Amino acid sequence: MQNSSPIGIFDSGYGGLTVFRSIADRLPQYNYIYLGDNARSPYGDHAFDIIYKYTLECVEWLFDKGCQLVILACNTASAKALRTIQQRDLPAKYPERRVLGVIRPTAEVIDSYTLTKQIGIMGTRGTVNSQSxxxxxNKFFPDITVYQQSCPMWVPLIENNEHLQTGADFFINEYCNRLMEQSDDIDCVLLACTHYPLLLSKLKKVFPDYINILTQGEIVASSLAGYLERHPEIEQKLGKNGHKSFYTSGDPLTFDEHASIFFGEALRSEQM
Incomplete structure (x- = not known):
């Protein structure tokens, strides 16, 4: 008998919808529940303990909805909460459940996008300060040098739908220039925040043509497909009706208005 467990996709707000879009395109047959913790977003500047607390609460809510597998489609949550959840909470309370993040899948393949072995990371303060x-x-490719730049203004600009306006150009140019000033040999820039793909058209105009600008959606989707192939004990529990549900801790009407920008189509959410 086919089980009906959905795959949970969690983000602190809207950004994880860019990852969800890629996952749903790659693996359309599965059921999904997306949860955005918009009422407490953004996570980027919160302390470790707060991010861990918020993330665990949302993961447990998704577990209560029947999810056997949850993807933290949020770099800040992946950086500051994932390891503790995997090592402490799952073994103690949820030994049959799994929680995955977006950092490791990206780190595993980053070497294939750089020739100079010098890459740039652009993310929130929380992600950058975590050094994750x-x-x-470094675990996979100790010969790669990593340069980092926090971009604290980018998420507010995107979530207020101001990112494509000319007023956003100052902050886009400022952070890109700060990163490139760290090394002339950077040839790959990873957008380590799931909001940032919405800036891609502008970033391509700022960075030189020889720089690979990486977004995480397709990388994470490919990694998840491989994970499910390697773990049939998880895959067999998943519902396969192609159903998608969306939830927010904030106002559903506000969520729906902004979420379509990230997901690429109109959607209707419910309050968690």
Whole structure:
């Protein structure tokens, strides 16, 4: 008998919808529940304990909805909460459930996008200060040098739908220039925040043509497909009706208005 467990997709707000879009395109047969913690977003500047608390609460809510597998489609949550949840909470309370993040899948393949072995990371303060990308990339590719730049103004600009206006150009140019000033040999820039793909058209005009600008959606989707192939004990529990549900901790009407920008189509959410 086919089980009906959905795959949970969690983000602190809207950004994870860019990852969800890629996952749904790659693996359309599965059922999904997306949860955005918009009432407490953004996570980027919160302390570790707060991010861990918020993330765990949302993961447990998704577990209560029947999810056997949850993807933290949020770099800040992946950086500051994932390891503790995997090592402490799952073994103690949810030994049959799994929680995955977006940092490790990206770190595993980053070497194929750089010739100079010098890459740039652009993310929230929380992600950059955690040093998670630097540590994960070093595990797989110790010969790669990582430069980081926090971009605290980008998420507010995007969530207020101001990112394509000319007023956003100052902050886009400012952070890109700060990153490139760290090394002339950077040839790959990872957008380590799921909001940032919405800036891609402008970033391509700022960075030189020889720089690979990476977004995470397709990387995470490919990694998830591989994970499910390797773990049939999880895959067999998943519902396969192609159903998508959307929830927010904030106002559903506000969520729906903004979410379509990230997901690429109109959607209707419910309050968690």
């Amino acid at each position: 990308y630097l540590l994960e990339i």
